[in-house]
Amino acid sequence: MWDALKARAEASEGLRIADLLYADRVRDFAVEACGLRFDYSKTTLDAEAREILLGICEAADLPARRDAMFTGKPINETEGRAVLHTALRNLSGDPVEVGGVDVMPEVLETLSLMEAFATAVRDGSAAGQGGRITDVVNIGIGGSDLGPAMAVQALAPYHDGPRCHFVSNVDAAHVADILRPLDPETTLVIVASKTFTTIETMTNAATAKAWMAEVVHAPGEQFAALSTAKAKTAEFGIPEDRVFGFADWVGGRYSMWGPIGLSLMIAIGPEAFRAFLRGAEAMDRHFRSAEPLENMPVMLALVGLWHNQGCGHATRAVLPYEQRLARLPAYLQQLEMESNGKRVAMDGTTLPVPSGPVVWGEPGTNGQHAFYQLIHQGTRVIPCEFMVGAEGHEEDLRHQHALLIANCLAQAEALMRGRSFEEAKGLLGAKFDGAELERQARHRVFPGNRPSTMLLYPKLTPEVLGQIVALYEHRVFVEGVCLGINSFDQWGVELGKELAKALEPVVTGEEDAEDKDASTLTLVSWLRAHRE
Numbered sequence: 175m176w177d178a179l180k181a182r183a184e185a186s187e188g189l190r191i192a193d194l195l196y197a198d199r200v201r202d203f204a205v206e207a208c209g210l211r212f213d214y215s216k217t218t219l220d221a222e223a224r225e226i227l228l229g230i231c232e233a234a235d236l237p238a239r240r241d242a243m244f245t246g247k248p249i250n251e252t253e254g255r256a257v258l259h260t261a262l263r264n265l266s267g268d269p270v271e272v273g274g275v276d277v278m279p280e281v282l283e284t285l286s287l288m289e290a291f292a293t294a295v296r297d298g299s300a301a302g303q304g305g306r307i308t309d310v311v312n313i314g315i316g317g318s319d320l321g322p323a324m325a326v327q328a329l330a331p332y333h334d335g336p337r338c339h340f341v342s343n344v345d346a347a348h349v350a351d352i353l354r355p356l357d358p359e360t361t362l363v364i365v366a367s368k369t370f371t372t373i374e375t376m377t378n379a380a381t382a383k384a385w386m387a388e389v390v391h392a393p394g395e396q397f398a399a400l401s402t403a404k405a406k407t408a409e410f411g412i413p414e415d416r417v418f419g420f421a422d423w424v425g426g427r428y429s430m431w432g433p434i435g436l437s438l439m440i441a442i443g444p445e446a447f448r449a450f451l452r453g454a455e456a457m458d459r460h461f462r463s464a465e466p467l468e469n470m471p472v473m474l475a476l477v478g479l480w481h482n483q484g485c486g487h488a489t490r491a492v493l494p495y496e497q498r499l500a501r502l503p504a505y506l507q508q509l510e511m512e513s514n515g516k517r518v519a520m521d522g523t524t525l526p527v528p529s530g531p532v533v534w535g536e537p538g539t540n541g542q543h544a545f546y547q548l549i550h551q552g553t554r555v556i557p558c559e560f561m562v563g564a565e566g567h568e569e570d571l572r573h574q575h576a577l578l579i580a581n582c583l584a585q586a587e588a589l590m591r592g593r594s595f596e597e598a599k600g601l602l603g604a605k606f607d608g609a610e611l612e613r614q615a616r617h618r619v620f621p622g623n624r625p626s627t628m629l630l631y632p633k634l635t636p637e638v639l640g641q642i643v644a645l646y647e648h649r650v651f652v653e654g655v656c657l658g659i660n661s662f663d664q665w666g667v668e669l670g671k672e673l674a675k676a677l678e679p680v681v682t683g684e685e686d687a688e689d690k691d692a693s694t695l696t697l698v699s700w701l702r703a704h705r706e
């Protein structure tokens with residue numbers, strides 16, 4: 175199957191996207207769902223390649239794997255866990271069983287506890303020592319940071335609660351800079367950690383507690399915890415009624431739909447948070463029921479597989495034309511690269527094709543003035559995933575939004591069309607001639623035929639954000655299923671953590687390294703010598 179895909183990709187190398195764009199293609203190479211439109215007509219993916227990709231899905235038993243996920247089967251086989259972040263947004267409350275037990279009553283109970291707490295923080299009834307809470311600091315890292323941090327920024331127009339801040343890095347600069355301007359008497363600190371053992375989070379939480387304890391008599395009263403490890407949250411001194419738990423079937427990078435989303439809920443309010451869940455729930459229903467060709471997550475995944483495993487393009491740029499989605503590329507880096515950055519299949523055999531791509535990006539139009547040069551004229555082909563809303567929130571600045579849309583569409587058009595040598599010469603004819611004209615023109619040639627996709631949405635509301643994130647979650651799932659890997663573990667982050675733990679006393683000078691390589695030893699001794 176993969177060989178057929180690669181052969182097809184090789185055969186497609188001569189195809190010009192612009193030539194493929196007959197009228198039907200813009201209809202047939204696009205999917206509409208939940209009010210979004212995903213257009214993949216500006217790629218070299220044609221009907222034949224699509225058939226091969228659909229065959230890969232079929233061979234991977236995609237519908238059965240999808241149902242196994244939604245119905246709580248232990249599909250995370252290396253950890254023996256179900257994968258049920260979808261249950262967190264199952265507002266219908268329809269039963270979802272794990273090991274014969276319906277998890278929905280507990281999910282909905284936790285949601286209403288979160289809502290009661292968020293409401294109390296927002297209306298001032300859950301106050302700090304100095305009165306109403308003005309600032310919320312979420313301390314977490316990875317999945318316990320990126321989701322809420324991204325979503326809080328994305329939904330800025332809906333903020334009517336306290337200000338939200340995020341501390342993740344163990345670098346003291348992060349916690350210090352965030353806490354410095356805040357008043358401990360009116361600050362709520364949320365410690366977000368699924369395991370409640372992550373060294374960065376526990377270190378920052380201890381720092382924040384000490385900061386608060388300097389002026390607040392009962393700092394625990396101004397803390398809340400989001401975790402699966404209730405014994406550890408109690409040990410830290412957080413009262414039980416401020417601990418919002420979840421089960422091990424919620425993966426870290428899939429967790430913002432539940433308690434890890436508390437800071438978002440406090441910022442935008444429980445009602446808007448429910449709209450966010452509703453958006454994701456709608457995308458779940460679509461993913462579960464639509465035929466592959468009409469299925470947006472499936473088609474987004476197939477385009478991804480075409481570009482990466484088929485054509486061999488190792489990276490994928492995510493380019494939201496939406497400043498408030500500035501953290502989306504970082505969020506998707508964890509979602510995609512932690513999920514599908516694996517080198518073995520579920521059965522332990524080595525993957526026959528490259529694993530998930532390198533994901534990166536920045537919002538447009540900023541990226542245009544930075545790295546688009548390489549996308550247009552560099553030697554590598556970088557598939558671009560554009561996204562833009564029909565409307566912004568700034569009603570009196572609609573002309574700026576029109577300019578934003580025009581830029582987004584123009585970039586996709588430019589990548590596809592390019593500019594030929596003859597065209598470049600024509601533009602320069604009045605200025606240069608002879609060999610100089612040729613030389614100058616060569617610099618102004620755009621090879622074109624560079625693939626891009628476009629995700630259109632009406633406006634970045636809480637509901638639409640929920641749809642977009644769920645769309646990408648399911649895309650990652652489909653790509654993972656097709657590759658035959660486990661998208662829900664992350665063993666690749668462990669080794670570095672273990673070695674860091676062992677190195678810390680060496681850095682501080684409490685211990686001497688014995689079994690280290692010469693390079694690490696030299697680096698440590700230089701740093702030690704300069705730490706005084």
Ligand SMILES: O=P(O)(O)OC[C@H]1O[C@H](O)[C@H](O)[C@@H](O)[C@@H]1O
Nearest residue numbers: 316317318367368369372426667
């Ligand atoms: O929520 P926590 O248990 O603190 O985990 C935070 C993060 O750290 C881990 O190392 C994983 O790489 C992430 O998947 C996880 O989201």
